[in-house]
Amino acid sequence: MSDQKTKSVLVIGINFSPELTGIGKYTGEMVDWLTENNFSCNIVTAFPYYPYWKTLKPYKNRFYTRETLKNGRLNIYRCPMYVPKNPSGLKRLIHEATFFLSAFVMITYLLFKSKKDYIFCISPPFHLGFLGLYYRFFKGGEIIYHIQDLQIEAARDLQLIKSDTVFDTLFAMEAYIMKRVNHISTISGGMLKKIAKKTDKNILFFPNWVDTNAYCPLYDRTELKILWGFHENDKIVLYSGSIGEKQGLESILTVAQNLTASSPFIKFVICGTGPYKEKLISRVKEQKLNNVHFFPLQEPHQFNNFLNMADVHLVLQKKSASDLVMPSKLTTILAVGGLALITAEPGTSLFETVNDNHMGVVIPSEDLTLLEDAIITCCNRDNSLVKLNGRSYAENHLNKNNILTRIFNKLENKSVAIHEKNAAFEFVELK
Numbered sequence: 040m041s042d043q044k045t046k047s048v049l050v051i052g053i054n055f056s057p058e059l060t061g062i063g064k065y066t067g068e069m070v071d072w073l074t075e076n077n078f079s080c081n082i083v084t085a086f087p088y089y090p091y092w093k094t095l096k097p098y099k100n101r102f103y104t105r106e107t108l109k110n111g112r113l114n115i116y117r118c119p120m121y122v123p124k125n126p127s128g129l130k131r132l133i134h135e136a137t138f139f140l141s142a143f144v145m146i147t148y149l150l151f152k153s154k155k156d157y158i159f160c161i162s163p164p165f166h167l168g169f170l171g172l173y174y175r176f177f178k179g180g181e182i183i184y185h186i187q188d189l190q191i192e193a194a195r196d197l198q199l200i201k202s203d204t205v206f207d208t209l210f211a212m213e214a215y216i217m218k219r220v221n222h223i224s225t226i227s228g229g230m231l232k233k234i235a236k237k238t239d240k241n242i243l244f245f246p247n248w249v250d251t252n253a254y255c256p257l258y259d260r261t262e263l264k265i266l267w268g269f270h271e272n273d274k275i276v277l278y279s280g281s282i283g284e285k286q287g288l289e290s291i292l293t294v295a296q297n298l299t300a301s302s303p304f305i306k307f308v309i310c311g312t313g314p315y316k317e318k319l320i321s322r323v324k325e326q327k328l329n330n331v332h333f334f335p336l337q338e339p340h341q342f343n344n345f346l347n348m349a350d351v352h353l354v355l356q357k358k359s360a361s362d363l364v365m366p367s368k369l370t371t372i373l374a375v376g377g378l379a380l381i382t383a384e385p386g387t388s389l390f391e392t393v394n395d396n397h398m399g400v401v402i403p404s405e406d407l408t409l410l411e412d413a414i415i416t417c418c419n420r421d422n423s424l425v426k427l428n429g430r431s432y433a434e435n436h437l438n439k440n441n442i443l444t445r446i447f448n449k450l451e452n453k454s455v456a457i458h459e460k461n462a463a464f465e466f467v468e469l470k
Contacts, residue, residue, distance in 0.1 A: 047079045047153065049180070051146070051170050052161030053138050055084040055115070059336055060281060060311070061367065062187045063089055065247050066161055072443045074109045081155065082115045083145050083170075085138050088122045090281040090313045090336075103145065116145050126314055128199035135164040146170050150177050157450065158182045160220070163190035165209075168216030182220040183450070185245060189230055197357070213237070222450070229388030245446050248439040249370040254343050256376035256430060263348040267334075273306045274418040276380075277349035279337075280368045282313030288355065292322055294411045295331045303330065305418055308349070310334040346375045351417045354381040356389075358404045370437050373398060373429040378422045380413055382406075398429035 048070075056067030070080050086098040098104075098117070106115040118141035123130035149155075158180045160171040171182040191209045194200050217223060217238045224243035225231050231242050257263070261271040269275060278291060288309065295307045307330055309319065316333070323331045337345045346352070352372045366389070372379045379399035383390040393399040400417060402409045 045077050045079060046156045047081070048073055048157045048159060049149070049155035049174065050080060050082045050084075050159040050161065051142065051167050052082070052159070053085050053120075053135065053164060053167070054089055054161070055082055055087070057095075058087045058089050059339065060090055062161060062163075063087065065187070065367065068248075068250075068439065069443060070113065072439065073447075074112045076443075076447075079112045080114070081149065081152075082113070083142050083149070084115065084117055085120050086117050090311060092122060092124055092126055092314055094122055103141075116149075118142050118145050124314075128194065131199070135166070139164065139166060139170070142167070142170055143173070146174050150174065154178045155180050160184050162186045163188050165190050165213050165216070168220060169212075172216065172219055181222065181450070183222045183224055183243070184216060184220040186223065186225040186230065186234060187247075189233060192233070224446075227388050228392070232388075243446065243449070246437070246442060247367050247370055248442045249374040249433055249437045250439050251374050251434050251437070254346070254371050254374035256426070257344065257347040260348060260350075263344055267345070267348055269306060269348075270304075273304055274351070275306055275308055275349045276351045276353060276414055276418070277308045277310065277346070278353040278355065279308075279310040279346065280366075282309065282311050282316040282319065288315065288319060289322075290355065290405070290407055290410055291353065292319065292326065292328065292331065293407055294414060295328050296326055297411055298415070299328065299330055302415060302418070305330065305414065307331045308334060310345070311336055342371075343375060346371065346377060349377060351414060352377045352379050354379055356382055356404055358384055370433065373433040373437065376426045376430040378417060378426055379429065380410075380417055382410065396428060396432050398425060398432050400425070 050066065050070060052062065052066050054061060054063030054066060056063060056070070058064060058067070070082060073080050086101060087095045101117070102119055104117045106117070107113070108115070118138060120138040120141055121134050123134055126134065155174075155178070158171045158174055160168045160182060162168065162184065165186075168182070168184050171184070174180070175182055191206065191213060195206055200206065214237065217240065222243055223234060223238060223240050224245035225234055226245060226247050228244070231244055234242055264271055264273060264275060278288065282288060291307055291309065298305055309331065310333075312335065320333060323333075354366045354369055354372070356366065369379060369381070379393070381389065381393055381399055381401045382404040383393070383401055384404055390401050393401045400413055402413050
């Protein structure tokens with residue numbers, strides 16, 4: 040795409056680099072790719088806080104800032120907001136509302152700058168779409184409303200908010216946005232089907248990706264285990280990611296307690312941070328679980344090694360979150376040739392994709408007996424073929440450059456509407 044005329048992009052999103060996990064990681068990588076492919080980018084975002092739920096150094100105690108990078112092709116406008124230490128439903132609403140207000144000020148400032156060709160509104164928070172509509176009203180441009188999580192449904196089904204009146208209002212606001220944006224995109228087939236029920240618009244299938252060069256299989260797992268303090272014969276069952284309510288991580292502790300005597304060689308590692316981490320640590324101490332270990336988020340230069348240490352990678356979801364969120368960690372697990380043990384409901388796109396491509400082990404959610412049996416089985420059998428299938432899938436379907444090139448070519452060609460066929464990251468028309 041380097042031979043094209045320079046186009047300008049405005050990205051509006053609460054999460055961005057240098058956040059290492061979640062939506063911020065993908066938004067940051069997309070912007071890096073854009074600046075390397077002859078786009079100029081302006082980002083309206085917050086100061087980095089996720090997944091720690093506190094503003095990170097050196098960004099503490101700042102108001103509005105502007106960073107100009109990539110020889111002027113990238114301008115990052117950071118806006119202040121309230122960051123709760125323990126993000127309950129109400130506190131999350133306040134958190135997102137304060138960003139919306141401060142970002143509104145910044146978008147108003149950008150009205151006096153040159154027009155942007157594309158306006159990316161990253162949801163959640165879902166209401167950032169209003170900021171895109173506000174900007175387009177005065178300056179023009181095409182809005183891509185990119186949905187990473189079905190936030191309102193997740194809040195309802197996880198009972199983070201319990202007022203029907205509030206949900207009626209939120210869904211009406213979302214419908215208003217969807218009706219007026221130019222394009223809607225999302226990251227999984229299951230989410231695409233749910234969104235298709237809300238709008239007559241065609242929907243762009245825009246999956247999360249992985250850098251298959253940076254994340255790749257390593258074969259001296261024994262040495263890696265010793266490096267992180269384990270015995271060479273230990274079997275490492277790893278959960279790496281955000282530690283929050285929707286992951287259902289309490290199940291790991293229950294299984295660990297059940298396996299303490301019968302399978303002492305199975306070690307459970309929980310890596311990451313989040314609002315529920317301290318509660319889990321307290322429970323491990325109370326239950327005196329010597330087979331559960333906590334690690335902080337790993338730096339990018341160590342993360343490939345760390346993931347390769349594990350024998351089994353847990354991707355846990357509650358039933359209520361099925362097809363409302365797509366676990367972004369799965370792409371990286373597949374890229375390193377890891378064995379993913381996933382909890383997902385039959386009929387969801389995640390369940391079908393993994394089974395159809397024989398690239399992991401998938402079991403129904405919230406069944407501790409099945410989870411325990413699956414962990415034991417995974418730790419005692421040869422999983423080489425499944426791992427090879429996962430790596431092959433990542434190379435063929437999740438390559439970052441291929442996905443982003445395809446998406447922006449379609450935008451440039453005014454071609455939208457993409458749906459997943461048999462959950463295999465192919466593009467067909469959705470009417």
